Amino acid sequence: MSASAAPVKAGPGKQTTKADRVTSFNEGTGRLAATLLSPTLIVLVLVVVYPIIAALRESLYTSGDRVDADGFIVQGSQFVGLDNFTAIFSGEVGDRFWNAFYNTTFFTVTCVVLETILGMAMAMVMHKAFKGRSVVRAAILVPWAIPTVVSALLWKWIFQADGAANALLGQQILWSTEGWQSVLSVIIADTWKTAPFIGLLVLAGLQTIPDEVYEAAKVDGASPFNTFIRITLPLVKPALLVAVLFRILDTLRIFDLPFVLVGANKSSVETLSILAYLESNQNRYGPAAAYATLLFIYVAVTAFVFVKLLGADVLGDAVQKKKGKKNGKSKNKLDAPPGVGPAAAAGGGGGF
């Protein structure tokens, strides 16, 4: 029992360690488990581990850089160690990298903040019971259903010189040129598209809050603002954090929206993904892989910090961890009833 209630720290690839915790397996069951799991593992290795390792390896090589006397590319790739990485941080390339890094971060912070506020508001509206609620819900979700490239084209059309945006504003702003206006156009389009996503997840969270809690607040005479801050927000926090985390990870690798809406090689909206793409498009796979690796590290670190700082429940394993821990210390929180957590965790573990 002590083994099965222990925190499960496993990521998706480590699920087999669950088998270790169960003491009553005989050798045959263990072998069966390994056999049954191996296809999954192989697939995981093929689609997750291999690309990462291949990209890491690729980032240490360079090829196709030189032309011989007859004008032919010198074939073969050379091992250059970390040169591709060091090259990124120096000179003109470095300026471009830091600009892209800044843009990526700026988009992520701005867009996610705006989307969270708007998404929250959308969720509150969708949660309210009123006539035609389903129509409003559907309408709010339409932007999320549209593929990014299509919505980018849509906004490109709105933001062109003789487009709807300028007609509405009565001015001629050249949105796709370098400058604040192109940044703004990307933020508008991204927020429009993905605020509904946050709205959707938050709505799911809102619907799990029991009415009794609000009734109790009403009886206590809490103002709507206080109710929101003290009840709605804390209770919807787990769902909200997952939504925000997803959006952060998504926006960090933003590519298609600025690429289609504003265009390639526009330094105002160039992001790390775009840099990596442009490099690979010139057949410089080594430097491209280096950019991609840096972006990968950036995304991983951000996700890690976010989860550590705010305790977002991403994979579901945190539920078990938290419930185990909270059992003692957090009785005053309006979380799930104590007692359910460990039981569920034990059930989940033993059921394997």
Place this chain on the structure above:
Amino acid sequence: MRFERSHTRKAVALAVAGSLALLASACGGDDGSKSDTGGAAAGALEGRGPITFATGKDTSGNLGAQVAAWNSQHPDQKVTVSELPESADAQRSQMIQNAQAKSDTFTVLNLDVVWTAEFAANRWITQLPEDKFPDLGKLLPSTVDTAKYRDKLYAVPVTSDGGLLYYRKDLLDKAGVKPPTTWAEMKAACDKVKALPEGKTISCYAGQFEKYEGLTVNFSEAVNGAGGVVVGDDGKPNVDTPEALAGLQFLVDGFKSGEIPKAAITYQEEPGRRAFQEGNLVFHRNWPYMYALANKTDGSSKVAGKFAVAPLPGKDGAGVSTLGGHNYGINEFAKNKATAVDFINFMASEERQRANIEKTSQAPTWASLYDDAALNKQFPYLAPLKASIGSAKSRPKVVKYGDVTTAIQEAAYGALTGTTPPKDALAGLQTKLSSLITP
């Protein structure tokens, strides 16, 4: 129990190790190909049988008929069309991926003219002996030039494209001026048109000035039209010259004075076409495809029947267009190359090119077709187009074309938007190009 646990772990570890070994060997195979210098079969255009023709999405609607004509004559050497995406970038990357995998999936490649150098330098396309292509001498020489890399033939031009000056014939007639042949004449004509009551709100001129390939084309035309070069005949960049500056200055001044509308900095082909069709421009530089669209009488164009075309103007005389178009090359790793040669000759033949222009208005590469009376009646722009293509220049024939065009766009865009003085932009471009181009 200890044993069991380690046993399970061992099984898992084995499974992981096994798949890793598999992958490692896959990597090894990849590495092994490095030592292969390729081109072993260069020049050996042998083998007959079915082949594949890789081309961008056929927007003309006529490719099927062209290939069917071949297939009915050669039932044992059938051609299958492999349609790639519509975007040029996506076509290029698919072709490159196939070449890097040394795949024989594609036999004949439909290449944009600016890709020739890159594909040839990487030995992705076969060098072609000129004597196997008897029609080559009858094609417009400037188009054949686009298919060469270091004076060797790597492809055969099948379609071409050149810039044309679209102008409002009605307004010019009213103002009593002839179509201009120089920039100064164009400006003078514009001033006269603007003095007319209809000309109050109209802008003078536009081209494609958004930061994309179109800007490279328009910048090159401005530089060439003023007697400068971007990359000289010796293959070296030579863009920091008074001539090039005069060319760039023409565009910069146009934006400053408002002769080129501010919005033109966002124009690709289509927004520019719309502006001309809305009647907002006196002169517009665009490709021949625009002719039919701007002449539509279904209400989409306000200038149908009111415009005509002329060759591009230059600084002191006729301008210089930048060449577009497509060349057909043969995949180095393909089978049945003899069939491929025949197919290319077939598609490049006068008969096929005539059939193609009749249906699609794509500019042919055969010189004689431009002088054909019947075709001239159907396409009144053929004479100016022949002049345009005849004197046209290719864009820089360089292996790293992608980097070169990006550098050109960067410099030109900076100058046009006023962030860099034109002289500095050109000096910077010269430095940049020198580092990118290995002579």
